[in-house]
Amino acid sequence: MPFSDQPPLDRAAAAFRAHFARDPRLSAAAPGRVNLIGEHTDYNDGFVLPIAIDRRTVVCIDWSRTATTRVHAADLNTSAEFPDLKSLRAAPDLTLDIDNNRVRAGSWASYVGGVLSNLAAIAPALASRGVELSIASSVPLGSGLSSSASLEVGVAAAAAALAGVSIPPRDLAILCRDAEHRFAGVPCGIMDQFIAAMGQPDHALLIDCRTQAAELVAMPGADRAVVVVMDSRVKHSLASGQYAQRRDTCRAACRVMGIESLREATPELLARFAPDAGSSGGLSTIEHARARHIVSENARTLAAAAAFRAGDLAEVGRLMLASHASLRDDYQVSCPELDALVELASRVPGVFGARMTGGGFGGCAIALATPDAAAHLVRDIPAAYRVRLALAANPVANSGANLDARVFITSAQGGAAVLA
Ligand code: GLA
Numbered sequence: 001m002p003f004s005d006q007p008p009l010d011r012a013a014a015a016f017r018a019h020f021a022r023d024p025r026l027s028a029a030a031p032g033r034v035n036l037i038g039e040h041t042d043y044n045d046g047f048v049l050p051i052a053i054d055r056r057t058v059v060c061i062d063w064s065r066t067a068t069t070r071v072h073a074a075d076l077n078t079s080a081e082f083p084d085l086k087s088l089r090a091a092p093d094l095t096l097d098i099d100n101n102r103v104r105a106g107s108w109a110s111y112v113g114g115v116l117s118n119l120a121a122i123a124p125a126l127a128s129r130g131v132e133l134s135i136a137s138s139v140p141l142g143s144g145l146s147s148s149a150s151l152e153v154g155v156a157a158a159a160a161a162l163a164g165v166s167i168p169p170r171d172l173a174i175l176c177r178d179a180e181h182r183f184a185g186v187p188c189g190i191m192d193q194f195i196a197a198m199g200q201p202d203h204a205l206l207i208d209c210r211t212q213a214a215e216l217v218a219m220p221g222a223d224r225a226v227v228v229v230m231d232s233r234v235k236h237s238l239a240s241g242q243y244a245q246r247r248d249t250c251r252a253a254c255r256v257m258g259i260e261s262l263r264e265a266t267p268e269l270l271a272r273f274a275p276d277a278g279s280s281g282g283l284s285t286i287e288h289a290r291a292r293h294i295v296s297e298n299a300r301t302l303a304a305a306a307a308f309r310a311g312d313l314a315e316v317g318r319l320m321l322a323s324h325a326s327l328r329d330d331y332q333v334s335c336p337e338l339d340a341l342v343e344l345a346s347r348v349p350g351v352f353g354a355r356m357t358g359g360g361f362g363g364c365a366i367a368l369a370t371p372d373a374a375a376h377l378v379r380d381i382p383a384a385y386r387v388r389l390a391l392a393a394n395p396v397a398n399s400g401a402n403l404d405a406r407v408f409i410t411s412a413q414g415g416a417a418v419l420a
Contacts, residue, residue, distance in 0.1 A: 011136035024060035032139035038301035042189025052199025064130035114183025144363020149192030234362030317353025324355035333360030
């Protein structure tokens with residue numbers, strides 16, 4: 001998605017007027033997110049600690065005059081049409097079956113169509129009438145900042161408001177996650193939709209993904225510490241298979257240990273089923289490493305929430321670095337570019353800690369830093385990153401043409417809302 005300085009609301013509203021020849025009836029927005037710690041734990045019934053950020057997807061909407069739903073994505077300058085939301089289905093091969101006009105699973109239109117189709121099943125007005133929407137976002141696409149969930153939740157919030165149905169944020173998040181599973185073909189966890197729907201200003205959410213209970217954790221004041229996002233510019237794709245593979249390996253590990261989810265695993269259980277424990281029917285080396293990440297990451301996430309509450313930012317930073325090492329070595333979802341960003345940032349005085357955030361295989365790293373150190377990172381990381389990649393002994397597999405790291409400071413914001 002081309003990065004534009006023009007606010008997404010202005011771009012979405014202008015696109016609406018240009019394509020549908022009137023003003024939108026209403027607009028809604030949903031934020032992207034940064035996960036402070038607790039990675040790949042959500043689909044293992046574990047703990048996560050995300051914040052909603054000040055990058056968001058804005059959706060302008062009105063009823064259509066016919067049954068046809070039309071969507072225009074301003075950032076991509078492309079449109080899609082769904083003749084009838086009620087009978088929109090995710091076909092078995094995970095293409096969206098819109099008459100003969102098939103939409104590829106994982107395309108932006110499959111996210112929008114999936115959410116609208118799920119909503120039409122519970123909002124009678126949407127089952128009989130089409131809608132027109134325009135979309136613009138300041139969440140960079142495919143950067144691990146959850147552009148997909150902000151799109152899903154933004155579309156859901158706008159369409160639910162238009163149809164006059166009030167859906168509790170938790171249910172809205174689940175409806176969106178279901179759309180991502182069935183229509184976009186990505187077997188994601190609940191974290192991204194949850195924080196996009198339920199984020200709170202100045203707070204992180206400690207989410208127990210087993211019970212879906214969420215506790216507020218106050219962020220430190222901006223005079224003490226801020227969150228810095230460092231985009232490696234390596235595009236990641238969760239639909240590419242590695243994400244689903246991690247999920248499958250975790251399930252396989254559960255079957256070996258006779259448990260429902262890795263939430264029930266403990267260091268003792270892992271030791272009992274270790275590949276070298278001598279007993280047959282143990283975990284494979286890979287299963288053991290993946291499970292060890294989940295068990296240790298759950299413990300780190302709870303410890304980080306406690307450390308934030310105690311104001312112990314040095315401890316939060318230590319846990320962030322340990323999380324990154326575990327994602328790199330045990331879960332193997334980092335990449336050389338993310339490792340470089342984490343290492344470069346963690347050397348700067350005043351940086352408490354750094355780690356990759358989101359699904360991995362590219363995307364963003366984050367740092368928790370004093371305001372002075374944060375300014376330093378914004379100023380100096382792009383050049384240091386360029387030099388580091390140029391000097392890498394092995395040309396980095398993922399590196400594409402444009403690897404100018406994009407570095408910015410963010411803060412915890414509220415979740416999805418209808419805009420005034
Ligand atoms: C992606 C998924 C989330 C979560 C993270 C990893 O962002 O959408 O559900 O699994 O990866 O923590």
